[in-house]
Amino acid sequence: MAVDRRETLMLLGAGVLASRLEAAQQHLHTLRSRAGPYERQFFTEREHAVLDRIAEMILPADEHSPGAHEARVADYIDLVVAHSSREAQEQWRARLAAFEELARAEGGKPFLELDASKQAHVLEAAARGESRPSSEAGHFFVTMKRMTLAAYYTSEIGLIRELGYRGNQVRGSFPGCRHPRGTHV
Amino acid sequence: MPQAPYDVIVVGTGAGGATAAYVLALAGARVLHLEAGRMLNPAKDFLTHAWPWELKFRGSGPPGEYDGLWKINEYTAHLYTNPRKDRYRSDPEFHWTRLRAVGGRTNTWGRACFRHGPLDFKTRSLQGFGEDWPIGYEDIAPYYDKVERLVGIVGNRDNYFNMPDGIYCGPPHRPRCGELLLMERARKIGVPVLLERTAVLSVPYDGRPACHYCGACGVGCDVRARFSTLDAVIPKLLKRPNYTLRPNATVYQVLTDENGQAAGVSFFDSLTKEYQEVRSRAVVLAASTVESGRILLNSKSRHHPNGIGNSSGLVGHYLMDSVKSGAVVGVLPLLKNRVREDEDGAGGSHVTIPRFNYNRKTDYYGGYFILCGTGFGRGVSSAGGITGWGAALKRQIREEYGATLSLRSYGERLPEYTNYFEIDPDNKDAYGIPQVRFHWRESDNDRRMMEDMYGWMEEILRACGAERVVPYRKYLEPMGDATHEAGTARMGTDPKTSVLNPFCQSHDVKNLFVTDASCFVSLPGTHGITTLIMALAWRAAEYLAEQLRKGEI
Numbered sequence A: 001m002a003v004d005r006r007e008t009l010m011l012l013g014a015g016v017l018a019s020r021l022e023a024a025q026q027h028l029h030t031l032r033s034r035a036g037p038y039e040r041q042f043f044t045e046r047e048h049a050v051l052d053r054i055a056e057m058i059l060p061a062d063e064h065s066p067g068a069h070e071a072r073v074a075d076y077i078d079l080v081v082a083h084s085s086r087e088a089q090e091q092w093r094a095r096l097a098a099f100e101e102l103a104r105a106e107g108g109k110p111f112l113e114l115d116a117s118k119q120a121h122v123l124e125a126a127a128r129g130e131s132r133p134s135s136e137a138g139h140f141f142v143t144m145k146r147m148t149l150a151a152y153y154t155s156e157i158g159l160i161r162e163l164g165y166r167g168n169q170v171r172g173s174f175p176g177c178r179h180p181r182g183t184h185v
Numbered sequence B: 001m002p003q004a005p006y007d008v009i010v011v012g013t014g015a016g017g018a019t020a021a022y023v024l025a026l027a028g029a030r031v032l033h034l035e036a037g038r039m040l041n042p043a044k045d046f047l048t049h050a051w052p053w054e055l056k057f058r059g060s061g062p063p064g065e066y067d068g069l070w071k072i073n074e075y076t077a078h079l080y081t082n083p084r085k086d087r088y089r090s091d092p093e094f095h096w097t098r099l100r101a102v103g104g105r106t107n108t109w110g111r112a113c114f115r116h117g118p119l120d121f122k123t124r125s126l127q128g129f130g131e132d133w134p135i136g137y138e139d140i141a142p143y144y145d146k147v148e149r150l151v152g153i154v155g156n157r158d159n160y161f162n163m164p165d166g167i168y169c170g171p172p173h174r175p176r177c178g179e180l181l182l183m184e185r186a187r188k189i190g191v192p193v194l195l196e197r198t199a200v201l202s203v204p205y206d207g208r209p210a211c212h213y214c215g216a217c218g219v220g221c222d223v224r225a226r227f228s229t230l231d232a233v234i235p236k237l238l239k240r241p242n243y244t245l246r247p248n249a250t251v252y253q254v255l256t257d258e259n260g261q262a263a264g265v266s267f268f269d270s271l272t273k274e275y276q277e278v279r280s281r282a283v284v285l286a287a288s289t290v291e292s293g294r295i296l297l298n299s300k301s302r303h304h305p306n307g308i309g310n311s312s313g314l315v316g317h318y319l320m321d322s323v324k325s326g327a328v329v330g331v332l333p334l335l336k337n338r339v340r341e342d343e344d345g346a347g348g349s350h351v352t353i354p355r356f357n358y359n360r361k362t363d364y365y366g367g368y369f370i371l372c373g374t375g376f377g378r379g380v381s382s383a384g385g386i387t388g389w390g391a392a393l394k395r396q397i398r399e400e401y402g403a404t405l406s407l408r409s410y411g412e413r414l415p416e417y418t419n420y421f422e423i424d425p426d427n428k429d430a431y432g433i434p435q436v437r438f439h440w441r442e443s444d445n446d447r448r449m450m451e452d453m454y455g456w457m458e459e460i461l462r463a464c465g466a467e468r469v470v471p472y473r474k475y476l477e478p479m480g481d482a483t484h485e486a487g488t489a490r491m492g493t494d495p496k497t498s499v500l501n502p503f504c505q506s507h508d509v510k511n512l513f514v515t516d517a518s519c520f521v522s523l524p525g526t527h528g529i530t531t532l533i534m535a536l537a538w539r540a541a542e543y544l545a546e547q548l549r550k551g552e553i
Helices: A005-013 A018-032 A045-058 A073-082 A086-107 A116-127 A136-152 A156-162 B015-026 B123-127 B137-151 B177-189 B234-238 B289-298 B391-400 B444-463 B530-550
Strands: B006-011 B031-034 B089-091 B243-246 B249-256 B262-269 B275-285 B323-331 B351-353 B368-374 B404-411 B420-428 B434-439 B512-514
Touching: A045 A073, A045 A086, A045 A116, A045 A136, A073 A086, A073 A136, A086 A116, A086 A136, A116 A136, A136 A156, B006 B015, B006 B262, B006 B530, B015 B031, B015 B137, B015 B234, B015 B275, B015 B530, B137 B530, B177 B351, B177 B368, B177 B404, B177 B444, B234 B243, B249 B275, B249 B289, B275 B289, B275 B530, B289 B420, B289 B434, B323 B444, B368 B444, B404 B444, B512 B530
Parallel strands: B006 B031, B006 B275, B031 B243, B089 B434, B275 B512
Antiparallel strands: B249 B262, B262 B275, B323 B404, B351 B368, B368 B404, B420 B434
8 A cells, every 4th residue: 555645644634544544554564464485285396387387378478567477376376276175176187187188199298398389389279169168178278267367467466567557545536537528429 | 020221222233223223322212232243443354455465365265265245255254254154045046145243234335325216115006016115205305314414425416317316415426437438428328327326425524534545445444434334323322321332242032021012132142152131112123134034033932923023924025135137348449558547436336327217118127227347447357258368368458458347237126925034943053043044036027127137238338339248148146146135024004914114113013123124115226225224214213212202112
């Protein structure tokens, strides 16, 4: 929560009690200080590396912002799957295995050992018909994509650096749309 | 018999309960106010400014943890009853969202405050379906005035059909670009769009500050800029010597005397589970529609074998909740690639599409309103429809960020006897109190209204120039999902066909009142039931205070 001095003064003018703002800031500080390095809970090191690679392929780093790898998307997927039902966990494992089978079928090697263009070829094969996935590898792609998007755009990199979200601030007023009237007609 | 230590026990501190307690305490009655949950501290209990990545599960909570109850998430779970820890049965799935804490669901409510109009109270005689209320708009209008002054509502005077203007303490919040676009475009196809009438302050009012536009009202406001009974009513009451607040008191039954009149209530201390009884001259239930009905049905005695106030057998029946569609999302080219701005604004939409089918012939009864979502928010609502992966996917999401308009409809649910809850004797909560179970069906009217909703939402998006509508399926959310439960102790003049009289007083038990949405006779497609609950509660409490003063209760 970036509250600059000017806006704090405006808020005080608007009647927000300083003690309340301080309490809120304090509470946030407590929340923030909890974060530590993530320890893998469900996937093996190798599985995690596969998820990390696929996530980065789905949302790659570009000139605009870092990608899913730097946003630690695979860590978040691991956390969610670790807290999912046993059925969901087994499904993740089975579908990941189906994806690896596809990699072997298409490229003759485990996914991570393929070169970048072969990996792209395999992912493309899995993504085919994604609006109605019919194979296990297809389901894997759809789930992986959904989770990657969810994790990336709720990360600081995804929401702030990539999308440019500027909210969650303390403002003295809200100007609304500043385009001239009739601009949208 | 010794004199009761209290004139009135009010059960529940949400909209209906706090209003009743406020009116009664100001009238001089000795009020004991019971609340099942704990006292909250807004600065500590509301995660108003937390970022998703500061929470373990990015705000969503552990997967599947809250059984689809959308208001419960990682920001709010500590406020709500977890449906997996206090289970209830339903057929089919019913979404029951419970918030046990001082202030009840006003802590996280939707904040819309449009008045219901004359037609809404005369459903049968003026619109040809359902039942008429035993009161009309003219009976409730003066109480809307009082409630609106207490709540502090900002809005515009629009002179819109069947949705009377109210009393506004400040100007409405200014529309975001997507909302302005919607206002300009929808008008061209005859769809009205009004600025939101909302209980989020645009100016300081009643000792509370104006909104600081962080957009997080839905998780609770740390500075009290949106109305809640916790912040705006309870503090006024706590200053009065004739008012006692007792949090952590889970009410079990209404106790009766030898004549079958209400004598007080029994409750369990929510922390120690100790059983206690407390006496009063009158009892007001406002524990939320379902919880009040549950208390009535659980209060069985020699005089009231079917539960107190239930000689009609109708308590629990005519359960209603708004008919709620899914969301339909369009991508608007005019809003693509915009310069980023903070569009959080006051939480939620700054505009509403009010019911607009008055002059159209429809194949269903009632009407609905449409809520919209736009702006540079925290989600990527367009992403669902984009196929592929890689740099192109990332770029398209970036281009369409802030360029979506999302619509969702909320409609009138007709009162039906066969939509109901009842006591589930085999399922008891942690205190041993029998739980309720729900039975309901989607009606033909619901389905026909749904078709109209989706048709119009898509048409409105097209009128706004949507180049793409994210694929959706037509469906209705489970009943309860709109958290507008109402109607299960309805008011009327005939004790055979209603539970309460027009003053929310039990036909059977003169010193028993119910002042939450239980008393509703219909649930119109008008945006905002909270101030109606409060207006009805105010009117009932005023009547009760007068009866107490005259010694008739």
